[in-house]
Amino acid sequence: MFAFAKNRFSRRVVLALCCTVVACLTALSAQASDLETIEQRGTLRVAVPQDFPPFGSVGTDLQPQGYDIDMAHYLADQMDVDLKLVTVTSANRIPFLQTDKVDLVISSLGKNPERAAVIDFTEAYAPFFLGVFGTPEADPIDESAGLSGKTIGVTRGSVEDMELSDLAPSDTTIQRFEDNATTISAFLSGQVSYIATGNVVAAQIAERNTERAPTMVFQIKNSPCYIGLTQDNDALKARVDALIEQAKQDGTLESMSQKWFHTALPDDLSS
């Protein structure tokens, strides 16, 4: 019906499409930012959690606050650059680093072989014990075989997800949620009777929900938090490591621990 083709117009569209295809095929790789780039830019971009109290959550003004956010502020202050906080979920914090959306991930990141294959870690900056938590009435479990038949909620892609997937018996149902907020909501709603998470997170939930306070029934492992950065970024890694060491020495970490965890740092993290 509409056979009155306008050839000039069509050709331009074809040309544009070809250009797009070529641009896509050349598939440039995202160049990671090193220490020099950050200093030139004058801004440190840090991925922090917004759904993981006390490491990072939102106040009534929806601004992020918590241990990880304080850590990010500390690093930016010491490096004498501005700070840009980027809130991430557990699932997308590594892609953020890989695609150079951020320079550092300070997001209660635990170390495991899968992650070590794609990113680098600094020294540990925060304590973290992973466990399976149940309601106050739940019975303690001595070994992983005791998880048999239970349904456990966990945040997809987190260290506890990896660990639990490895050690849980095959008839344990692991329900994976997109982010920590959803995992915690699922536990508080009673949608799952158990969750795998960190001790400090559980303590925080317990503080606000006494009737369904998560109680540790099984300890998975001691998994302190590390700051994540891209591989082969040695100058930045050395700088951050030095600042973490300094924070351990001058009591900065200790006071952050008191402020957010209401407890002293464990021995392996204090000076």
Add this chain to the structure above:
Amino acid sequence: MTLDFSTLLPYTDVILEGLVTTLWLTVVTTVVGIALAVVVAYFRDSASDTARDGRPSLVGRLLGGYVEVIRNTPFIVQLFFLFFGLPALGISISAPVAALLAMILNLGAYTAEILRAGIDSTLKGQHEAARALGLSRLQSFRHVVLVPAFSRVYPSLISQCIIVMLGSAVVSQISVFDLTYAANFIQSRNFRGFEVYLVATAIYLLLAVGLRLLFEFVGRRLFAYRQGGSA
């Protein structure tokens, strides 16, 4: 970064498991959702005896409210409400049940509207004539109103079922092991997000095409007798 699909191979069974869930969710939703839509359309059919004074009955109005609420709020919010909100009232439903319920309520609401458009275009006189010939209200609704309405709106119905199938990707957000959940799971294990999502998207596209062909085949069978005369 270059594309590398080989890292997906060890996860074939994960993708299959997700695919199976997506398929059965879609099948159950299609059957129950369309049945729900017929019931809703029946009670909202202003030409039937449920509305003697010409205004919708109370049931009709309540169902109208249901249709409007579903059509004017996002599926993901409905899902969160069913999964997280209802337990606060003591009604706890599992993730797959919440997903299925939300999908059925959605297809039901949209299909009821689609059917209504088909029903509205049925001439009032035909319905009255059928009643005069001694057909019961249900019989007349079924033969004179519903079947012609179905064949008239069948193309829209196909599209709606496909939309609901594609929308089911969102149920992964409440931990239902569907195709998207499988893709997310693999992404969190091999950090190859783009490749995983490309493959999952391609599978969804194939599902959509397959579903359309299947529906068209069924439609040709169901409404075959009408095609010759009225078209």
Add this chain to the structure above:
Amino acid sequence: MTDFTLWDIVRNLMLAGRWTVVLSLIAFTGGAIVGLVLTLARMGGLKPIRWLIRLYVDLFQGTPLLMQLFLAYFGAAVLGFDVSAWTAASVALTLFTSAFLCDIWRGCVEAVPSGQWQASRVLGLNYLQSMRHVILPQALRLAVPPTVGFSVQVIKGTALASVIGFVELTKAGTMLNNAAFAPFTIFALVALGYFILCYPLSRYARHLEKKLYGAGIR
């Protein structure tokens, strides 16, 4: 730990609701522009172009919006673009909207009787002139109700941007729920927020449709 009053929740949801509105406007405006270009190109273009646009429309209509968002978000980075949640959500929703609008509008242009085309060509109008003065004004009348109706789908579509971390109404809901834990109230309020945005548009679309078809144009 901070305590949230009902007002804190409502206030934060309203603040986040602004971004739902902004994102919807971006997606709708962008989608309308791209959709219009595609519709025109599809009507007048060569066969391969028509075929390509049809493929484009089928691709976006045949895949989940959630996947489109994931691909825009993680895929753009692989292709070398630095994309924020804002850009990814805007781009994905714009493309999604353009595909659906292109399809809706093609239907409207085709609904204009072909005699109108032939008549305007006989009168000496060229393709663009016939399009502008004869076909589009008629198609436009047919296009308004379904376009307004589709805007509701765009608003609801923005809720999925929450999954890639874009803080709009739905994301604010899950964030607040994590801090205040009142899922029933919070998700009911979130749903109410969308209903307030969408319902008037739905009603208006239906009203326009009745007016159009009630007037006997078919």
